[in-house]
Amino acid sequence: MSVLVVGLSHRTAPVALLERVSVSGDALVKLLHDVQRDLHVAEAMVVSTCNRVEVYAEVDRFHAAVTSLSRLLGTHSGVPMEQLAAHLYVHYEDRAVEHLFSVCAGLDSMVVGEGQILGQVRSALKLAQEEGTLGPTLNELVQQSLRVGKRAHTETGIDRAGASLVGVGLTLAERVLGPIQGRRALVVGAGSMSALSAATLHRAGVTDIVVVNRTYERAARLAQTVGGRAAEFGELTAELARADLVVSCTGATDVVITADMVTPREMFLLDLALPHDVDPAVRNLPGVTLVDLESMQNGDADAGTDDGGRAEAVTAVRGIVAEEVTAYLSAERAARVTPTVVALRSKAAQVVEAELGRLTARVPELDGRMRDEVTQTVRRVVDKLLHEPTVRVKQLAESPAGDHYAEALRELFNLDPKVPDAVRRIEKSGPGKKEAGL
Structure with missing residues (x-):
């Protein structure tokens, strides 16, 4: 049995396609079980984030398993295989190990070094464990990859060299709004990315933070952690009218913020959701700036980073990954x-x-x-x-x-x-x- 990875990411696919392939909730659980039930698969885990969808599996046949996993991704997303195939990548055995270690170390992220991927892989591992699709091979591999990621972030400056998506977004916001201290901020959603956004805003000196979520109790809990306040989801339009800076990241499958909900004026919206939370038509409103994953993918993701420091940190992390891959493969072969x-x-x-x-x-x-x-x-x-x-x-x-x-x-x-x-x-x-x- 060998480890196989089939997936697509911001490096190989446009955001629009990633939106269609991305899965969460019950759909993610169904994909996980469908993969594990395949004739050639013994263990399975799925990593689905805002900029990657990857299936990890322990398989007994390479070509047959690649065909099966690719087909399942197409079936669950509704994307025809002839359209999906051009954006898929495949890693097998040693390359699969190297890829996962690189992902957890932050080398494969849209913003190099961002630390959110560790939490996302950890969540994927936990789900696979809870659903019973994980066995000893993938469990050991993923656990080791998380240790490698933690080591990379602890021993190098990769965190500072490549800020998180939220940090980059706020850097872009300051280009538009100037210093964000004293500005009114609105966070839409109460998940892990929204919590990171609220915490980042708070550390940046934003004291007027409002959290809106479909479940008011979750919004209230998040708002309390940053000294802000919560609002009912039905108040979203009114809160948009008062906000200077908006960060939205919900799990909704439809647009949450439409153009007619936004008042034309100087305003910055950061859409970190996949699929989009904010209607792209908002960009046409006078004075309003919208930055989403697609625009960050097209060149804004490195805003505010130190290229020299980043290069040095990336080199150090690559050395750690190479060392850890060699050690893991040697132990596994032995x-x-x-x-x-x-x-x-x-x-x-x-x-x-x-x-x-x-x-x-x-x-x-x-x-x-x-x-x-x-x-x-x-x-x-x-x-x-x-x-x-x-x-x-x-x-x-x-x-x-x-x-x-x-x-x-x-x-x-x-x-x-x-x-x-x-x-x-x-x-x-x-x-x-x-x-x-x-």
């Missing part, structure tokens, strides 16, 4: 040979016991002390003979062609393939289940 080594030692133990049984039958006059001495001697000889090849095969297994050494060992010693498979099942069952498995 682990693959363990069941074969166990099978070899198990066969050797069976041979020893059988020969000792024959010796006892042929020489019944051996007393207990002599029998124990012979037994220990035979076992020591076998252990010494097996020690060097088993240690060596574990070392060789860490190389890119490591699987071939385990295969050679199975062929040379005519090992029963059922034994390594049984060991793998016991190992994958996790702590506390080995005794039951044996």
Whole structure:
């Protein structure tokens, strides 16, 4: 079984297409289960954010699985395959590991280094765990990728070099409005991105913050954290008329802010939702500036960043990712040979016991002390003979062609393939289940 990634992102697809493919809520859960039920898939996880939709799966067939996962993305989005295929990318085995590590480290984000992706991958992991579509292979890979992402953000300046989408948006807002301290801000939505927006506004010195959400209680809780106030969703138009700066990020499938709800005047709207929360026609209103993911994708995402510092941080993070990928793949390859080594030692133990049984039958006059001495001697000889090849095969297994050494060992010693498979099942069952498995 091997890890496969099929997806599309802001690097390969326009925002309009990402909007159509993006899934959330019940639709995300359905896609997750449909992927996991595929004939060639053992485990599945889906990462769906404002600028990427990726399916991660443990598969037993490359080409068949790529076809299946691509088809499922097309079916769930309603996008014809001939239109979708040109924007899809595929990563397999080593490249899949490198891709996920790079994503979590912030190297593949629209704004390099933004930290929101860690929370988004963590949410995808939690959903897959709750829905039972995740197994030990993907679980370990994703957990490790989150550790790599945390290390990249802790050890380098990638966070400072590439601000979050919210930070970049506020930098653009200041270009239009001037200093945002003292301005009235409106946050539409109460999810994680809205919470980040409210916190960023508060840290920037904005003291007049209003939160509007379809569920008033959630709006009130978020507003309280930043010393703001909440308003009912029905008051959205009235709050828009009072706001200088609007940040909108809801999970709505339709437009939330239409052109007729906005009063023409100096005003800045930041739309971080996918699909769009704000009608693009708002751009035509005098004095009103609208920035959304599409406009950021087309060149505004790097506003306010230090190119020299960013380049240095990116280089450092790439070094961390390369180091971590090598370590992960070496450990993973070494682990693959363990069941074969166990099978070899198990066969050797069976041979020893059988020969000792024959010796006892042929020489019944051996007393207990002599029998124990012979037994220990035979076992020591076998252990010494097996020690060097088993240690060596574990070392060789860490190389890119490591699987071939385990295969050679199975062929040379005519090992029963059922034994390594049984060991793998016991190992994958996790702590506390080995005794039951044996």
